[in-house]
Amino acid sequence: MRTRNIGGTQVSCLGIGAMSFADFYGPTTEENSFAILDAARAAxxxxxxTSNVYGMGRSERTIGAWLAANPGAREGVHIATKAGITRTADGQRAFDNSLAHMEHELDGSLARLGTDCVDLFYVHRYQAAIPVEDVAGTMGRLVEKGKCKAIGFSEIAPSTLRRAHAVHPVAAVQSEYSLSTRLPEMGLLQACEELGVALVAFSPVGRSLLTDTPITRERIAANPFLASNPRMMEPNLSANLKIVEGFRALAAEMGLSAAALAIAWGLHKGGHVVSIPGTRSVAHFAELVAGAEAELTAEDMARVETVLPIGWCHGDRYSRDQSVGPENYC
Known part of the structure; x- marks a missing residue:
C-alpha cells in the first residue's frame, strides 16, 4: 500500500476512522471492531x-484491548487521538485547549490505549479565545514530555495552521474532505502541501452517500446526528441520492465499487492526503482498501468530477449546532 508522511513517519495512505468503534453510526461489538483491526493489519x-470523546473513551479502550490481545502490534501501527471538546456544568458543549485540560485528557487516552505515547495528538476543536500560537506551544510541551510524538489540529483554517506551524511543527490537519465536501480545496489542501503537513480526510465516502448502499432512511431517523444533518434531510436526501446514481454507474464501469472510487479520488488529489473512512463491515473495509490501491489517470479524475462537479451536493455539511467549533474560512 502507498504511504504518506505524517510528522516524519511513513504511514499507510488509508487509515481507520475509529469513531465507528463507538456505536456512532450504528451498534457494534468489540469482536467486530477487532475484525476490522485484524483486516487492516493484514492489508x-x-x-x-480516534478521539477521547468517541463513545466517551470506548473507541480508545477497544483499540487498547486489541493491542493487548496482539503482542507486538503496537510497533506496527501509528496511533492518533484527539482532545479539546468538553462540557460545561450544565451539559453544553465547550472547548478547552489549556495545558491542564489537554494533558489530563491525553493521560486518560494513554491509559485506555495501553501505551505510554501516541504518535499523533490533535486539538479536536480549536478554542478561539486562546491565541493558536499558545495552543501550539501547549501541544509542543506534550511532545517534549514524551507523551506524543507529533501534533495536529482538526477543522482549522489555513491561516490558523500557518500561525500554529510557525510556533511548533504541525504534522497533520484533520478535515472533512470528499467529493461531497470540497471546502479544503479553498486553501487548506494547498497550505498543507506547502508546509509539509498531512491532510487527514475524514468522512471520505460522504457518510455513505458515495457508496453503492447509502444509509437507509430508517437508520438516518434512528441516528440523532444524521437525522439533523441537512444533507440527510428531505428534500436534500432524495436529490443527493438521485445525483450519485451516475457516480455509482461510473464506478462500476471502471471496475470499482463507489466507495473505492471515492477513496481513490481523494488520495489522488494530493500526495499528502491520508483517508480515514470508518466502517463496521469487513467486506466494506475491503472495498476501501481496493480504493487505496487503485490507480486513476487524469482522464479518470476528470470523468469523476464531471459526474459529481464541485458544489453538486444539496444541503450544508453540518447543521447550525453541528457547525459550532470548525473554522469557516471561505
Missing part, C-alpha cells in the same frame, strides 16, 4: 485515528 493499513 498493511497502519494509521488508526
Amino acid at each position: 498493511g493499513v497502519t494509521h488508526i485515528d
Whole structure:
C-alpha cells in the first residue's frame, strides 16, 4: 500500500476512522471492531485515528484491548487521538485547549490505549479565545514530555495552521474532505502541501452517500446526528441520492465499487492526503482498501468530477449546532 508522511513517519495512505468503534453510526461489538483491526493489519493499513470523546473513551479502550490481545502490534501501527471538546456544568458543549485540560485528557487516552505515547495528538476543536500560537506551544510541551510524538489540529483554517506551524511543527490537519465536501480545496489542501503537513480526510465516502448502499432512511431517523444533518434531510436526501446514481454507474464501469472510487479520488488529489473512512463491515473495509490501491489517470479524475462537479451536493455539511467549533474560512 502507498504511504504518506505524517510528522516524519511513513504511514499507510488509508487509515481507520475509529469513531465507528463507538456505536456512532450504528451498534457494534468489540469482536467486530477487532475484525476490522485484524483486516487492516493484514492489508498493511497502519494509521488508526480516534478521539477521547468517541463513545466517551470506548473507541480508545477497544483499540487498547486489541493491542493487548496482539503482542507486538503496537510497533506496527501509528496511533492518533484527539482532545479539546468538553462540557460545561450544565451539559453544553465547550472547548478547552489549556495545558491542564489537554494533558489530563491525553493521560486518560494513554491509559485506555495501553501505551505510554501516541504518535499523533490533535486539538479536536480549536478554542478561539486562546491565541493558536499558545495552543501550539501547549501541544509542543506534550511532545517534549514524551507523551506524543507529533501534533495536529482538526477543522482549522489555513491561516490558523500557518500561525500554529510557525510556533511548533504541525504534522497533520484533520478535515472533512470528499467529493461531497470540497471546502479544503479553498486553501487548506494547498497550505498543507506547502508546509509539509498531512491532510487527514475524514468522512471520505460522504457518510455513505458515495457508496453503492447509502444509509437507509430508517437508520438516518434512528441516528440523532444524521437525522439533523441537512444533507440527510428531505428534500436534500432524495436529490443527493438521485445525483450519485451516475457516480455509482461510473464506478462500476471502471471496475470499482463507489466507495473505492471515492477513496481513490481523494488520495489522488494530493500526495499528502491520508483517508480515514470508518466502517463496521469487513467486506466494506475491503472495498476501501481496493480504493487505496487503485490507480486513476487524469482522464479518470476528470470523468469523476464531471459526474459529481464541485458544489453538486444539496444541503450544508453540518447543521447550525453541528457547525459550532470548525473554522469557516471561505
